[in-house]
Amino acid sequence: MHYVSVENLSKTYADKPLFENISFNIEEGDKICLVALNGAGKSTLLKILCGIEIPDEGKVWVHKDVKVVLLDQNPAINDKRNILENIFAHEHPVLNAIKRYEQLTESGQEPDPVALAAAMQDMDELNAWHFDAKVKEILGKLNIHHLEQEVGTLSGGQKKRIALAKVLIDMDFEHRHTLLIMDEPTNHLDVQMIEWLEHYLGQEHVTLLLVTHDRYFLDNVCNEILELDNGQLYVCKGNYEKYMEQKAARLENEQASVEKARNRYRKELEWMRKQPKARSTKSKARQDAFYDWKERATQKIKQAELELQVKMTRLGGKILELKKVYKSYGDKAILKGFDYTFKRGERVGVVGKNGVGKSTFINMLLDKEAADSGKINVGETIVFGDFSQDGLLIKEDVRVIEFVKNIAEFFPLADGTKVSAAQFLQRFLFSPEKQYTYISKLSGGEKKRLQLLSILFRNPNFLVLDEPTNDLDLPTLDILEEFLADFQGCLIIVSHDRYFMDKLVDHLFVFEGDGVVRDFPGNYSQYREMEREEEKYKELEPQPVAAPKAEAAKPKTETRKLSFKEKRELETLEAEMPALEQEKTTLETAMSTGALGFEDLQRNGERIAQITALLEEKEMRWLELSEL
Structure with a gap:
């Protein structure tokens, strides 16, 4: 079924053309990722498809039976x-x-x-x-x-998860013909949630258009990539690696085309300069072609890239040392006697479920929070670079150039030279026009780039990155990864982006809860594989049978009673499962008679598959409840 048609769409925002005459289609079952630099118009395009914004030119056609559901980057939630x-x-x-x-x-x-x-x-x-x-x-x-x-009492991450739940429930309720549009859906989700969401969105009936920075998520969910680049739209069927190969080939072809046009232009220019008095008698078609060659020869292939080149402060012998560190909030333990001595050039990933204390641990290293007991000794030469989730902290709205000049007028680079504030901004993809924009008008990713700039100018030798990939576009992430891979200082990363972690860290601090921190020698994918193997081993391991006396001696408080709601659910399951079994038997009997037509056989087969899946789901839940 044809869901959406976009024809010759154009949009300009604040005198900046975002895209021009772009066209594409969305069919039922498509799973598409939209890729572009921050500020290129991704979120604007999504809002146009939802009818929230209006294009300057072009048409958007949505099938009358299709419902469009949007998860915005900053979803509207009623705090009251x-x-x-x-x-x-x-x-x-x-x-x-x-x-x-x-x-x-x-x-x-x-x-x-x-x-x-x-x-x-x-x-x-x-x-x-x-x-x-x-x-x-x-x-x-x-x-x-x-x-x-009340939602007003919750954190920003909790609110984002509530908005995601609302969107998924709406989609599942209207799942017959729903286009699900999602802007950075994995922000504020831990890895277990992300893996579940991958499976949920991978269902055949889901039709999806999303923006994401998570490349594993992109590859596991999407089968098509749309790229907005310099106002034009490019389509790639395949995964992120295929898209990168296709883009490299496209840029190479464009560059070769320009070189060819320049060679032809030089020849035509020489011809135009000959016999100026007789120019009116020259071939009119050739004169027109000359101006066309001139335009093609003088065009520039705009491929702006973030340039991360900063001078790092010298690292001394002593880095960072934690001795018998304890930290808790009430009955909730974060650390219990944690010991660790960081070495030069160490790269550590910090992982664990939401709420186990990862951010508290980071704040303690940065002296934002005090330990309950123990010592945290920081070397004299250590200069921390704190890339926090809080983002830019400014007292009042100012222009980008004013914000940077308040930090410094000139910035030292790794090669010993200095550049002005304006030149440094251009290295971070802020054009001269963009530098005079108020910070409040920047996109989420542009604010992240400005935050990164404000950290790197201090020449840190110990970078602490708390969810650095949120809101950054994929091209910027690639450059950031290259920079961090060559970074000679120490690195701590708190992130749910598995690809980012796999590429950069040597080992993990795994926060398992109740103050337990495991030091795992490997990257995140290796850790998850080990977890899966442990789970399989536990399932296969025979459970010890307790002696009758010990069983009888168990206090009654260990087994809780079913709540009213769980009792009702158990009763409902016990009534539904036999009915489903009976329906399945009836359908199978009808199919075995040989009297049904093709359509009836197909319909019965589909229903039997649905019943089988339902029975598996209900039996698992019945087992859970019956064991309580």
Whole structure:
């Protein structure tokens, strides 16, 4: 099914052309990634497709049966509403029924029996239980709980996950014909969440257009790449490596074409200069062709690249030493007697689930937070470069050039020379016009580039990068990775970008919770592989059988009772599974008679596959509940 057609689309923003006469199509089942430099118009294009912004020229056609669902980079969340009200924000009988049922069962108190009976009756009549199970899966995998909590009390990362849950629920509810548009969906997700999201979006019925900096995510989800470059659109069928090869070949061809035009232009110029008095008798067609060759010969292949070249402060013998460091918040332990001595040129990745204390650990190294006990000794020559998640911290809105000149007028480079503030900005892809833009008007990625500039000018020899890849475009990330690979100082990276970590770190500090930090010798992919092997081993390992006396001696407090909601779910599963088994048997019997036509056989086969998947899902949940 044809979902979207874009024809000759053009858009200019603040006198800057973003794109001109671009055209492309989206078909059902397409999974497309949009790639471009920050500020090139990616987010603007997504908003035009959603009808939020209007193009200057061209047309966007969306099939009348297609619903477009957007996850914005900065999603609109109502801080005064609770989580449940934000997720089920629009009116629909099924969604309303699930919302009422969840409100009654999530309150933490015994629900009013009359209200609960009415809610359950609505769920039965609308056949909403299956969709309720989908909602539970999404909320559980994104670690969204306490649905009555007011959103205004949550962190930015939690709000982004709530917005993602809302989008996925909307898509799954309307999954027949939905175009899902996502701007940086992996920001604020830990790796387990990202891997689950990859699997979820990889389903055949999902039609997707996204912007992402995560190359593993891109390769695992998308099968087509659209690139916006200098206002033009280029299409690549394949993964990121294929796209990079195709782009390199395209730039090489463009450069060769320009060289050919220059050679031809020199010949035509010599011809035009001959016999100036008789020029009116010259071939009119050849004169016209001359100006065409001139235009082609004088064009420049714009391939702006970030230039990261800074002078690093000398590293002394003593780097950074942690001795018996303890840190906790109330009953939650972050570190328990942590010991480590950093060596020259060390590259460490910091990983773990959200909330286990990774950022607290970083803040302690940077002396932003104090340890409860123990010592953190920093070498005298150490100059930290702190690339934090907080971004740029400015007291008031200023122009880019003013912000940089407040840091310094001239910047030292690795080769011993100095450049002016304006020249240094150009190395970070800020054109002379962009340098006089207010910081508030920059895109998220442009602000990240400016933050990186403000850190590197101090010539740090110990870089601490907390989620550095968020909001950076892929071309800038490639340059940053090259710079960090050659960086001679120490490096600590906190990131959920698996590709970025794999390329740069030598070993990992794995925060496992309860103050436990494992030092793993390898990159993130190697660590995840080891985790999977450990999980397989645990599954295969025979479980010890406890002696009857020991079993009898166990205190009753170790086994918790099923909640009212779980009891109801268990009863529902016990009623649904036999009904599904019966339906499956009936369909199989009908198919074995040989009396069905092709279409009926196909329809029955599809339904049997659906029932089999449902039964597996329900049996797993039944086992979980029955073991409690």
